[in-house]
Amino acid sequence: GQQVMQIPQYQHVQEGEDFTTYCNSSTTLSNIQWYKQRPGGHPVFLIQLVKSGEVKKQKRLTFQFGEAKKNSSLHITATQTTDVGTYFCAAGYGGSQGNLIFGKGTKLSVKP
């Protein structure tokens, strides 16, 4: 079946450092979504990217969709302790009833 690779699996940063997680698919995506799961919580939707080369920003978070629509990244500038959690990408391959395929997630820890 279709798979989406997400790296790194873990990232430990000092507060104030930047952080990036990447998702890659071997086939063209229809769309990609990003979710955040706080420790002990459930995944919460952050954003969806649909267009080739699309870039969206949410405060210190920048989301990019590759030109070929096969990869995406989430970049956090100047991390804070509130950014701690696991970030999942979720790939959509199109079709009226297709499921999202979730990456394995990147677990971010931030040292104050």
Next chain:
Amino acid sequence: EADIYQTPRYLVIGTGKKITLECSQTMGHDKMYWYQQDPGMELHLIHYSYGVNSTEKGDLSSESTVSRIRTEHFPLTLESARPSHTSQYLCASSPLSSRGTQYFGPGTRLTVL
């Protein structure tokens, strides 16, 4: 905040017991899902449904079963719980489209002794 509910939130039960995890949503979403997740780890899709009377198995084989008699309700049942079933179970719902956002419930943390 999305309106999707799961009960119980925590369950500790002995081996061999039958359990049902409840999930309800009030958003009128056609699609519903069950995921199994060990803390902080990847999400494993175990069941999903396109609508009433539709149930499909997910990517991860599971001994659990599901039913969808009403749009808003998608319970998961384990006929005979085992320690290997200890995990967190997350329910989610979304519109039919593959571009639909998934809304997750708070989860049920199951421990089988």
